[in-house]
Amino acid sequence: MGGESVTRGRATRSRRGGRAWWGLALFVMGALTAPLGSLSAGEEISGERQERLIHILRHECGSCHGLKMRGGLGPALTPAAIQARSDEYLLETILQGVPGSPMPPWNAIVTREEAAWLVEQLREGVVK
Amino acid sequence: MKVRSAFVSVALMVAGASLLVGCATGPQELRGTGDLGVIIERERGSLKIVDSTRFEILHRVDGLGDLSHATVKYSRDARYAYVFGRDGGLTKVDILRGEIVARTVEAGNSVGGAISQDGRLVAVSNYEPGGVQVFDAETLELVADIPSWVREGAGRSKVVGLVDAPGHKFVFSLYEAGEIWVADFDVDDRASPEIRRYADIGRQPYDGLITPDGRYYIAGLYGEDGLALLDLWDLDGGVQRILDGYGRGEEPLPVYKMPHLEGWAQADGKLFLPAVGRHELLVVDPNREWREVNRIPIHSQPIFAVARPDGRQVWVNFAFPDNNAIQVVDVVEMEVVAHMEPGPGVLHMEFSPRGEHLWLSVRDENRVEVYDTATLERIATLPVETPSGIFLTYRAHRIGL
Numbered sequence: 001m002g003g004e005s006v007t008r009g010r011a012t013r014s015r016r017g018g019r020a021w022w023g024l025a026l027f028v029m030g031a032l033t034a035p036l037g038s039l040s041a042g043e044e045i046s047g048e049r050q051e052r053l054i055h056i057l058r059h060e061c062g063s064c065h066g067l068k069m070r071g072g073l074g075p076a077l078t079p080a081a082i083q084a085r086s087d088e089y090l091l092e093t094i095l096q097g098v099p100g101s102p103m104p105p106w107n108a109i110v111t112r113e114e115a116a117w118l119v120e121q122l123r124e125g126v127v128k
Numbered sequence: 129m130k131v132r133s134a135f136v137s138v139a140l141m142v143a144g145a146s147l148l149v150g151c152a153t154g155p156q157e158l159r160g161t162g163d164l165g166v167i168i169e170r171e172r173g174s175l176k177i178v179d180s181t182r183f184e185i186l187h188r189v190d191g192l193g194d195l196s197h198a199t200v201k202y203s204r205d206a207r208y209a210y211v212f213g214r215d216g217g218l219t220k221v222d223i224l225r226g227e228i229v230a231r232t233v234e235a236g237n238s239v240g241g242a243i244s245q246d247g248r249l250v251a252v253s254n255y256e257p258g259g260v261q262v263f264d265a266e267t268l269e270l271v272a273d274i275p276s277w278v279r280e281g282a283g284r285s286k287v288v289g290l291v292d293a294p295g296h297k298f299v300f301s302l303y304e305a306g307e308i309w310v311a312d313f314d315v316d317d318r319a320s321p322e323i324r325r326y327a328d329i330g331r332q333p334y335d336g337l338i339t340p341d342g343r344y345y346i347a348g349l350y351g352e353d354g355l356a357l358l359d360l361w362d363l364d365g366g367v368q369r370i371l372d373g374y375g376r377g378e379e380p381l382p383v384y385k386m387p388h389l390e391g392w393a394q395a396d397g398k399l400f401l402p403a404v405g406r407h408e409l410l411v412v413d414p415n416r417e418w419r420e421v422n423r424i425p426i427h428s429q430p431i432f433a434v435a436r437p438d439g440r441q442v443w444v445n446f447a448f449p450d451n452n453a454i455q456v457v458d459v460v461e462m463e464v465v466a467h468m469e470p471g472p473g474v475l476h477m478e479f480s481p482r483g484e485h486l487w488l489s490v491r492d493e494n495r496v497e498v499y500d501t502a503t504l505e506r507i508a509t510l511p512v513e514t515p516s517g518i519f520l521t522y523r524a525h526r527i528g529l
Contacts, residue, residue, distance in 0.1 A: 058171075059473070059491070060448045063385055066214055067171065067196035071237055072255055073286065073303070073334075073386070097382065102334070102350055104382035109449060 045117055053114055058127050064102065068128050073102060079125040090119045161206045164223055165478070165520035167489065167496055168198045168211075169513045175200075175211060176512050177223045180480060180487070180520055183498060183508035187226025193217035193233070199240055199390075199517060202524035203265060204247035209519070210265075212241035218252055220268060223521075230268045234261050240390075242292040245527075249313060251290060251298045258284030260300060260311065262318075272319050278305045289336020289347055289389065291528045293360055301333035301347040301356075308333070308347055308358055308367060326367045329356040337389040338528035339399070344414065346370070348389050350404060357418060370418040371401075371410055380405025381429065385447040388432050395439035395459045398422075402430035402444075409433055409444065409457065422462050427455050432476065435459075436501055437483035445474045445488070454488065456504065466504050470497055475515070481522035489515035 045053070058067060064074035075081065082090060094115040097105035110118065121127065163181045169188075173195050177187040192198075194215040201210045208229070211219045216235035221228055237256035243249070249271060251262045262272040276285040285302035293299050296313040298321075308329050312322040331351025338345050338360075347356040353375040356367050387402035394400075398421065401410045409430060411422035428450035435442050442457040451474055456466040473491030479501070480487075486499045489512065496515050498508040523529040 055492070056448075060384060062196055066194065066237070068194055070194075070215070072197065072214065072239065073288075100351070102332075102383060102386060104384055106382075106384075108382065109384075 044113055049114070050117070053110065053118060054121065054127065056109070057118060057121065062127070069122070069125075077122050078128070079123055082122055087116070087119050087123075090122065091115050094118060159224070161223060161521050162481075163521075164206075165487075165518060166200055166209050166211075166221070166223060167510075167512050167515050167519075168195050168200070168517045170195050170198070170475075170491065170516040171514040173213075174513075175209075175221070176510075177221075177226055178496075178510065180485070183510060185510055185512075187223075189221050189226055189228060191228065191231075192219050192221075195516070197239055197516075200519040200523075201241055201243040201250065201529075202519075202521055203243070204524055206521040206524035210241060210243065210250050212238060212252055214238060216252070216254065218250065218263060218268060232263065232268045232270075234263075234270065235259075239286075239288065240290045242290050242298055242528075244292055244298070244313060245294055245296050249296075249318070251292075253287040253290035253300055255286040258286050258302070258304075260287055260290060260298065262298070262311075262313070262321075272313075272321055274309075274311060274321070274323065276302050276305070276309070278302070288334055291336060291338040291345065291390075293338055293345065294342040294527065295360075297360070299336070299338065299345045299358070299360070301329070301336050303332055303334065306331055306333065306351075308336075308345065308356065310358075310360075310363065324363060326358060329367045330354060330369065334386050334404075335389040339414070340394055340527060342527040346389065346399075346401075348387065348401070348404065350383075350386065353404075355401070368418075371412060371420055374403060374410055374420065374423075375406065381407075383429065383447065384449070385429075385431055385451075387430055387447075393433040393435035393442045395435040395442055398459075400424075400433045400435065400442045400457070402433050405429065409442070411462070424457055424462055424464070426457070426464060427453055427467060433457075434477050434479065436479055436486075437481065441501060443477050443486060445477060451475070468504065470506075471495070476517045478518035478520055480520065487518045487520075489518055491515055 064072050065077050066072045069077040095107040097103045165178050166175045173192050174190040176185050193213040196214045199212050209221045216238045217233045220230040235254035238252050238254045240253040242251045248265050249262050250265045258276040260274040276287050278285050285305040287300050290300040298311045301308050308326040310324045330349040333347035334350040336347045345358040354372040355370050357370045358367050383405045399412045403410050409424040412418050413421045428446040430444045433444045444455050452472045453469045455464045458465040471490040471493045475489050475491050477488045486501050489496050491514050494513050496510045496512045500507050
């Protein structure tokens with residue numbers, strides 16, 4: 001690089017950041033109280049709804065995580081990329097979002113069973 | 129006579145053959161590119177080249193890689209489209225012939241692009257590894273590489289909101305670092321641009337815009353209620369905050385899709401901006417110290433707010449799950465005057481250069497619609513597979529587009 005200079009803007013406040021703790025508390029509570037039962041609920045979800053969920057995964061999730069789940073503004077969600085994460089962690093992240101980040105809670109869009117099914121699809125690398 | 133007629137038939141045959149050859153290899157007719165455009169076919173990784181006068185598809189070009197969130201810039205002669213793919217692929221397409229003429233894949237994960245004022249440099253902004261790479265517009269050879277260090281050697285920031293600016297500059301924002309950088313290519317050695325950094329502009333800038341006159345760069349902030357403004361006429365003046373606390377402490381709604389600022393809307397001297405996590409457009413007046421002069425309630429969370437070229441209307445589309453609808457805001461009334469539901473997955477809108485038509489993509493029904501902006505009637509439908517961005521060639525001659 002050639003020359004470089006830094007100009008400081010004025011100090012900033014964090015409004016959304018301030019709310020992050022509240023969201024985080026909810027997230028932790030959600031994780032603790034979540035039933036850790038069956039995550040394989042695929043048979044309860046109709047074929048039509050499964051198709052819709054895959055569409056949401058590819059296009060809506062894909063707008064941040066990439067059409068092929070290789071990452072973007074959000075992290076990659078390929079089987080290799082999520083290997084170290086537990087099913088419960090992924091499930092709660094889908095349902096509650098990640099406070100302080102652009103990852104929204106999807107619990108108004110998908111049910112717990114559907115989120116669990118989506119985790120399975122991510123593990124299997126269905127969208128690629 | 130016999131000899132003569134044989135001669136004539138041979139001559140006719142030669143003429144016929146050359147006509148055939150002409151059809152097969154050369155352009156069939158001379159034409160300009162001013163009414164052409166390209167439409168991204170997101171899932172297939174292709175684009176369609178359209179004639180916006182006849183509402184016809186002229187070509188399809190395949191092999192462009194991952195085109196989720198793809199964008200397009202034009203060469204200054206409006207013959208070549210530079211297509212920026214998600215996978216770091218940069219492809220130069222001849223829109224007259226419908227052919228790829230150059231392609232390079234440098235970074236792993238890209239999100240935006242820009243072309244320099246003189247049309248000689250094409251810049252790509254990258255998420256992974258974070259930074260901006262600048263290519264020769266002719267050959268797509270790498271000219272400059274600008275890693276977006278959060279701190280030197282301490283990880284890179286994702287780059288968002290990359291635009292061109294007058295004076296052979298590129299301006300962009302660093303998502304994790306919360307900075308705006310101005311890269312000045314008005315230097316002897318274009319491999320070493322002059323970089324000016326503005327730190328502490330606010331948390332998580334997610335996109336940026338440059339006003340149509342090329343004077344102001346604005347970064348939208350995800351992590352705070354507000355936007356960061358840089359006056360490019362006064363680079364020493366630093367970055368100032370505008371619309372600070374527009375949410376007024378209210379809990380924002382879940383944001384299923386980040387708004388885009390690239391389709392800026394400047395109308396009637398004011399700027400119409402999508403609010404993050406709110407069902408509102410924010411209206412600011414640059415001539416009144418960038419104060420909020422209005423906020424317009426709309427159907428859902430806005431993604432794009434684009435002004436008709438004459439500035440009388442602003443058209444808005446919405447985030448999932450309300451992305452089946454669009455609304456039209458009248459700039460004089462400052463309210464929604466029309467609500468339409470073209471179909472599931474309305475991803476992008478593009479006006480014709482003088483604003484009589486609006487093109488929009490309906491991703492989930494594999495079609496692109498054209499509306500008459502005076503009657504709000506649909507006047508044409510084109511088959512396009514999972515369409516997203518629509519880019520007409522007038523963009524070749526606009527700052528920031």
